[in-house]
Amino acid sequence: MYFNFLRQQNSKKSNLGDNLYPSLSQFPLLDAAINEAQANIQAPRGLIQNAALTAISVVLQGIVDVRKPNGQVAPTSLMLLAIADSGERKSTVENVFLKPIRAFQAKQCEEVRESQLVWKIKYDTWMVRRNGVLKAIAKKASKGLPADEEEKVLLALEKEAPVKPKEFKVLYEDSTSEALFYGMYENLSTAGLISSEGGGVLEGRAFNDLSKQNAIWSGDSITIDRKTAESFELVGARLTVSLMVQESVFSKYMAHKGGESRGSGLWARFLICRPASTQGTRYIGSQAPAWHHQTQFASRLEHFLEAGLVCFRENKKEKQVIRFDSEAARLWVEVANDIESRICAGGILDGLGDHGSKLVEVISRLAALLHCFEGFKGNISMSTLQAAIDLAKWYSDEFIKLFGQNSKEKDEEQELNCWLDSFRTTGQRFIKKNYILQYGPGKFRKKSILEHVLLRLVNHGAIQFFNHPGNKAVYIDLCPWQGGVQMMLGSSQGTNFFSAPGI
Structure with a gap:
């Protein structure tokens, strides 16, 4: 097998x-x-x-x-x-x-170029004839006259159009x-x-x-x-x-x-x-x-x-x-x-x-x-x-x-982290976890899936969880490698902490 x-x-x-x-x-x-x-x-x-x-x-x-x-x-x-x-x-x-x-x-391609040069000359000549017939039709139409003969000539010309060499x-x-x-x-x-x-x-x-x-x-x-x-x-x-x-x-x-x-x-x-x-x-x-x-x-x-x-x-x-x-x-x-x-x-x-x-x-x-x-x-x-x-x-x-399964997990981590990058690049460091459940990529709006991906990102040092004193909500530090979170929590006024989406 x-x-x-x-x-x-x-x-x-x-x-x-x-x-x-x-x-x-x-x-x-x-x-x-x-x-x-x-x-x-x-x-x-x-x-x-x-x-x-x-x-x-x-x-x-x-x-x-x-x-x-x-x-x-x-x-x-x-x-x-x-x-x-x-x-x-x-x-x-x-x-x-x-x-x-x-x-x-x-x-x-070199051989066909010769044929295309000949075709171009024939095509330009054909276009001159075609334009002449179209002008004749336009002239009669402006005077309200029929152009049956010219239309027959045009139809015959269309059938004679030179075919471009392939x-x-x-x-x-x-x-x-x-x-x-x-x-x-x-x-x-x-x-x-x-x-x-x-x-x-x-x-x-x-x-x-x-x-x-x-x-x-x-x-x-x-x-x-x-x-x-x-x-x-x-x-x-x-x-x-x-x-x-x-x-x-x-x-x-x-x-x-x-x-x-x-x-x-x-x-x-x-x-x-x-x-x-x-x-x-x-x-x-x-x-x-x-x-x-x-x-x-x-x-x-x-x-x-x-x-x-x-x-x-x-x-x-x-x-x-x-x-x-x-x-x-x-x-x-x-x-x-x-x-x-x-x-x-x-x-x-x-x-x-x-x-x-x-x-x-x-x-x-x-x-x-x-x-x-x-x-x-x-x-x-x-x-x-x-x-x-x-x-x-x-x-x-x-x-x-x-x-495979391990790769699928890696792809999920990359996809979510790429989405979080959109906040990092604007200078925003913190985001509410529930904000992802509400507005994140579709596949991560299911709590069980999101939890697993976030935990893997934590293990890899890409993010970190924390709680703000007096607030039961869970927050995510998008740049834990920068440190200083405790200091910012102690003096949140004057920081961009509360400017993050969902906060």
């Missing part, structure tokens, strides 16, 4: 840093490229693994879907997040694996959601939203509309309504999202928008990792690094990019559908049911139902991507599915460490 069986596989995994990584040895092309990058860059393996899977997802998502044993056909797009601080070589890792895609895209644009880096979705509508409907410094994406507008991010991950059509321009619909689009962010940036995002993003199911769709740092162990050798396996990896990426380019030029929308063989299908069903059983009260996924409900979907996508990228024939085999399970289990463990 999913969790029990995989705990028995740990002896087959390699230990790098503090993390146990699943073996990918049965995928020689991918495994060799990751190992080579690990040796040469000496970055955390989780970052390298994410970058490699990002590249594979980007090049395959537009030409391959996966049919699950329950009959549903799903995209193969992945969403990935790696949390790592400055100095972990995030940009270097990303560039190694995405460089072939960027080079291929640049070459195609770009084979695959990667969008630190893009807003508006630019991303419109670019996918105007050009290639398959894309990767990439950022090695993902704070700009998280803090920007790319994740403003979480429902659209979730819908496009599921392969659903989305409609983009715009106030100042024509609205449009994205049909059959595929999007890979890959972010690398610093711990502080991610914590800040979760404090402000964590509840909303978790509630929407966004993070449940992500393969998330927070690998141990390799800083302090990255020693330099005397020989120049070799990139033989990375060259082979790049060649494989280019093979699928060429296939995607052919589909793009021929306007081919249908994708190859990858299936599971009979043995793999049986295992898939067992794993799906086992995961479901772990979501119940007391199970390892208790409180993480959003994550559990997406796990088998993620496993299916990983299996299809690994199968196709390595060039395996026929349907997805049981061994490939098992490797995908191992990989998904590793990411699931990372998710549980990040969002």
Whole structure:
């Protein structure tokens, strides 16, 4: 079964840093490229693994879907997040694996520029003709004369409008959601939203509309309504999202928008990792690094990019559908049911139902991507599915460490403390506890929840309780590290004590 069986596989995994990584040895092309990058860059393996899977997802998502044993056909797009601080070589890792895609895209964009120059001349000429007809219609209308002939000419002109050549644009880096979705509508409907410094994406507008991010991950059509321009619909689009962010940036995002993003199911769709740092162990050798396996990896990426380019030029929308063989299908069903059983009260996924409900979907996508990228024939085999399970289990463990019960408590502390910061920044030091119950964030207006979070903040030295003489109410010192509370209580006149909200 999913969790029990995989705990028995740990002896087959390699230990790098503090993390146990699943073996990918049965995928020689991918495994060799990751190992080579690990040796040469000496970055955390989780970052390298994410970058490699990002590249594979980007090049395959537009030409391959996966049919699950329950009959549903799903995209193969992945969403990935790696949390790592400055100095972990995030940009270097990303560039190694995405460089072939960027080079291929640049070459195609250069070629289409020539076509766009020709189009621009034709379009300007067409606009001159169109404006001339519109002026003729306006002139007759001003005199109350019919303009039937001119309207026929205008209709014919509209049908002759030159079509702007589309770009084979695959990667969008630190893009807003508006630019991303419109670019996918105007050009290639398959894309990767990439950022090695993902704070700009998280803090920007790319994740403003979480429902659209979730819908496009599921392969659903989305409609983009715009106030100042024509609205449009994205049909059959595929999007890979890959972010690398610093711990502080991610914590800040979760404090402000964590509840909303978790509630929407966004993070449940992500393969998330927070690998141990390799800083302090990255020693330099005397020989120049070799990139033989990375060259082979790049060649494989280019093979699928060429296939995607052919589909793009021929306007081919249908994708190859990858299936599971009979043995793999049986295992898939067992794993799906086992995961479901772990979501119940007391199970390892208790409180993480959003994550559990997406796990088998993620496993299916990983299996299809690994199968196709390595060039395996026929349907997805049981061994490939098992490797995908191992990989998904590793990411699931990372998710549980990040969002499990202990993490939930940490998120609650951060969220409430962030709200209290709004008073600290205005110079207010004291607040009545009941004020939080009345006006604080919604989840903390329940006394039992608030009590637990406040006690944890007290234990961490972020706040302190006290009573004002002659007053039964409980007050909170927002800056206990400043000291002097007893003195202020003894001479509250002339202090800002009574200026705090709720007091």
